Amino acid sequence: MPDRIPTPAEIKRWRQYLADERAEAAVYRDLARRRDGEEKAILLALAEAEGRHEQHWLQLLGGHDGPARRASARNRVLGLLARRFGSVFVLALAQRSESRSPYATDADATKAMAADESIHEEVVRGLATRGRNRLAGSFRAAVFGANDGLVSNLSLVMGMAATGVGSHVVLFSGVAGLLAGALSMGAGEFVSVRSQRELLDASTxxxxxxxxxxxxxxxxxxxxxxxxxxxxxxxxxxxxxxxxxxxxxxxxxxxxSLRPDSLEKADEHETLGTAWGAASSSFCFFASGAIVPIIPFLFGMTGIGALALSCALVGMVLLGTGGVVGLLSGASPLWRGLRQLAIGMGAAAATYLLGLAFGSILG
Structure with a gap:
């Protein structure tokens, strides 16, 4: 029981902490159900620690805990994702949530609780890193290919439109840019993977x-x-x-002493895959990004309206891909999304200005 009667503001804050601790413990238990071995034991230990924090707030509240409050929106989303997916994305969100713990500056939280939250961030970071490493190669190819298609084809469309050519020319240029870029990406990945395999074979x-x-x-x-x-x-x-x-x-x-000659096991995070697989993936990722800027023109739109809609569609996708990158890296999804947007729109604006200059010269 607390030594003094808590104020309404303190009761409200403590009840929110209590709800969030329960939600975080549930997230770790849900994640543990999808794991086994060491990872399962680690997640259950984290849930147990959150349970200890829960008891601290219950003790402070005494009889003032009242009806259960809803957890914060962040923890509710985290719980939903953990129940539905249980993926590295959830661990990345959990890592970010642990890093934002208010206990270090709250006098009502013990030093041990603040230390726990700091350690929990590192524990979750370690678990998330395993997942990040597993998808690092394919994720890099997907983000790089899609963003390359988005930015390069938007820039091409903007530059062509700025010269004053007809909308059908802009559309054909966009389609040509899509095919040329996707084929170039696919061929480049094929040659890159095949060459790297040949170098490794020659060194074995x-x-x-x-x-x-x-x-x-x-x-x-x-x-x-x-x-x-x-x-x-x-x-x-x-x-x-x-x-x-x-x-x-x-x-x-x-x-x-001599040991039987054997090839070293390749690092699982550096597996090359097949050249054809890499080529087809790069082709598809680039094409999926490059088709977005020409969607308005495919549906017959023309002029400034088509360009504005093209920029809006590309901007939304850039925000999404940047947000996912930020989420997986443990950084702010909003900041990373805005950075991707600024880079993409900056490139498009530069080619638009160049198109205006060439159009005025040729005109």
Whole structure:
């Protein structure tokens, strides 16, 4: 029980804290249901900690807890997403929510509670990072491809329209830009992935040491050169070569002993995928972005109205992609969305001004 009678303002604030703690604990339990092993145990431990915070506010409220209040809008959205999806997006939101805890500046919260919230942010950051790493490659390609299509084709449409050409020319230019850009992106990804695979294949050690060793000149053992070229010290290389030739009988460091040749397991976050898969994904991502600026022209709109609607549609998509990037990176979705919007509209404005200049010169 509290030592004093709380004020109405304190009761209101504490009840809100209580509702938010319950909501956050429910989020972690919902996420835990979709996990197993270590991640499940971590999420349940976070929920248990939120339960301890809940008890603190209940103790302060005493008999003033009253009917349950609704959690904040942020926590309600977070709970809905956790129940429906349980994805890395929810963890990214939870990370941001933990970083905004008011306990560090609230005298009614204990120092332990404030410390808990700081640690919870780092715990959730670690869990979210696992998910971010799993989708980093494909997410980068999707955002890069779609944004490239949006900005480049909007810029092309704006520049062409500013020269004063007819709407049908603007439409054909936009379609040509879509196809050219998507094909270029697809071809570039195909060549990039295929070339990287060929470089990795050329760098992978072969098993020639197994077949050639029995026939080597023992007095001029070139097998040592193989191991030296692979980065071993001379002592290790000579010991490995002797073992391969069945001559090793020295009392050397056991760590120098030969282990079966095997390829190192590739890092799961750097898996290249297939060249055709990368090419088709890049083509589709670019095309999905590039088609947005020409939608008004596809439906027969002309003039300033078509350009204004094109800019509005592209702006909404840029805000959305920027917001998703901000969400996954733990930054402000609004700020990242506005940044994407400013970059895209800036590029479009520059090409529009260039189009006006060329139009006046040619006119």
């Amino acid at each position: 050690p072969t098993q020639v040491t197994l077949t050639a060793a029995p026939s080597l000149d023992l007095e001029n053992n070139e097998l040592v050169l193989v191991y030296l070229a692979r980065g071993m010290s001379r002592e290790t290389a000579e010991h490995r070569a002797a073992e391969r030739l069945g001559q090793s009988n020295c009392d050397c460091d056991p760590s120098l």
